[in-house]
Amino acid sequence: MIKSKLFFISLPSFLIFISWFFLAPTAAHPSGKQSGISAQRAAEYIHAVIKADRTIYSQYIVERLGETVSLKATEQWKNENTLPLPAQFLMVSSKIVNSKNLGIKYRLMSLWPINKNNAARSNQQRAGLKKVAKNPGQPHLWSVKKNGKILFNAVYPDLAVTKSCVHCHNNHPRSPKKDFKRGEVMGGIHISFPISKANNGSSLKDYRVAPEVVADYVHAILEADRTVYAKHIVNRLQKKNIIYASENWWEENTLLLPAQFLLNASDLIKNMRIGLDYKLISLWPINPHNGAANQFEHLGLEAVASKPFRPYIGSVQVGNKSFFRAVYPDFAVTPACVTCHNAHPKSPKHDFKLYDVIGGIVVSLPMDSD
Ligand code: HEC
Numbered sequence: 161m162i163k164s165k166l167f168f169i170s171l172p173s174f175l176i177f178i179s180w181f182f183l184a185p186t187a188a189h190p191s192g193k194q195s196g197i198s199a200q201r202a203a204e205y206i207h208a209v210i211k212a213d214r215t216i217y218s219q220y221i222v223e224r225l226g227e228t229v230s231l232k233a234t235e236q237w238k239n240e241n242t243l244p245l246p247a248q249f250l251m252v253s254s255k256i257v258n259s260k261n262l263g264i265k266y267r268l269m270s271l272w273p274i275n276k277n278n279a280a281r282s283n284q285q286r287a288g289l290k291k292v293a294k295n296p297g298q299p300h301l302w303s304v305k306k307n308g309k310i311l312f313n314a315v316y317p318d319l320a321v322t323k324s325c326v327h328c329h330n331n332h333p334r335s336p337k338k339d340f341k342r343g344e345v346m347g348g349i350h351i352s353f354p355i356s357k358a359n360n361g362s363s364l365k366d367y368r369v370a371p372e373v374v375a376d377y378v379h380a381i382l383e384a385d386r387t388v389y390a391k392h393i394v395n396r397l398q399k400k401n402i403i404y405a406s407e408n409w410w411e412e413n414t415l416l417l418p419a420q421f422l423l424n425a426s427d428l429i430k431n432m433r434i435g436l437d438y439k440l441i442s443l444w445p446i447n448p449h450n451g452a453a454n455q456f457e458h459l460g461l462e463a464v465a466s467k468p469f470r471p472y473i474g475s476v477q478v479g480n481k482s483f484f485r486a487v488y489p490d491f492a493v494t495p496a497c498v499t500c501h502n503a504h505p506k507s508p509k510h511d512f513k514l515y516d517v518i519g520g521i522v523v524s525l526p527m528d529s530d
Pocket residue numbers: 218222233234235245246247248268269270272273274275276278318319320321322324325326328329332346347348
């Protein structure tokens with residue numbers, strides 16, 4: 161407790177910090193550092209979340225359940241009581257994010273698309289796909305002016321992370337390429353969002369995004385993937401008695417709990433060591449480990465439980481590094497959330513209702529100075 165208090169800066173300096181930050185998001189830092197997170201870093205965080213959720217879904221759901229209980233992923237998943245294809249999972253989720261008008265947009269595309277709508281839509285996108293196919297270690301970055309706004313663009317490679325990616329594409333009648341191999345680049349993820357330029361410099365590196373905006377982007381993707389998983393996979397397949405979600409999903413050949421889906425993806429991101437971190441907490445945790453870990457998280461959970469419109473934000477100093485943190489409300493978006501939490505013997509609360517705030521998602525971003 162004492163230790164964590166030391167890390168939190170005092171309220172007055174916190175308010176000054178916040179007002180300086182958000183009132184003048186494009187101003188240069190007096191010490192020469194720049195405010196906000198570099199656009200390149202922001203794209204890296206956004207891509208990390210998309211990729212981690214895509215990997216968990218492809219490996220722990222599609223590949224594992226295909227092998228253990230012959231639960232297939234098919235294009236007509238709604239009618240056939242199967243799993244959505246990994247590409248469809250991403251599309252449903254990106255539609256939710258794009259419709260929020262936060263500024264961020266993303267989409268899956270390829271030089272060899274099964275669906276022609278997934279081809280590149282501009283020369284820049286095509287050039288990006290070619291570049292990441294040749295050199296998957298680096299994203300392709302550019303900026304464009306559109307309707308008076310500058311948009312930052314990035315294409316990241318999309319890799320054949322499981323055998324099933326390769327098998328299904330190589331055998332698909334509409335696939336123009338039949339010799340994909342595991343680990344190869346199959347396409348790319350295009351990400352774009354609006355940016356403002358820092359006042360000294362004109363290269364792509366000088367574009368910054370306010371930290372609360374980056375946290376909103378990261379959270380929007382997390383929330384959309386979480387909703388798609390809970391609604392279209394767990395709730396739908398449980399209702400049809402096809403498969404259910406359980407804590408011992410590995411041993412029982414079942415679906416991961418929605419919380420486990422999020423935490424496994426968060427672990428993948430931690431292992432990437434890019435600084436982004438997120439977790440699930442609650443005032444009424446089933447697992448005591450998911451209670452508020454400090455005063456900031458406690459205040460954040462109370463704030464989003466009573467006013468679930470905006471996140472509770474703040475900053476912390478850990479050693480010589482500063483982090484931006486935001487707590488977002490976590491809603492019971494589907495009946496499965498409510499029934500499972502209310503019935504769980506370890507749950508301290510048994511009267512959740514649909515769309516109640518069950519807890520919070522904490523997003524933590526390092527404030528870089530590059
Ligand atoms: C069971 C079949 C199946 C599996 C498994 C599968 N895909 Fe696909 N994939 C498709 C189909 C079908 C589409 C087209 C979906 C649409 O209509 O937009 C698609 C779309 C895509 C696209 C967009 C370009 C295109 O081809 O339309 C990419 C990139 C892609 N998949 C990569 C992957 C990767 C990587 C994996 C493994 C993580 C994977 N796919 C797993 C069938 C599959």
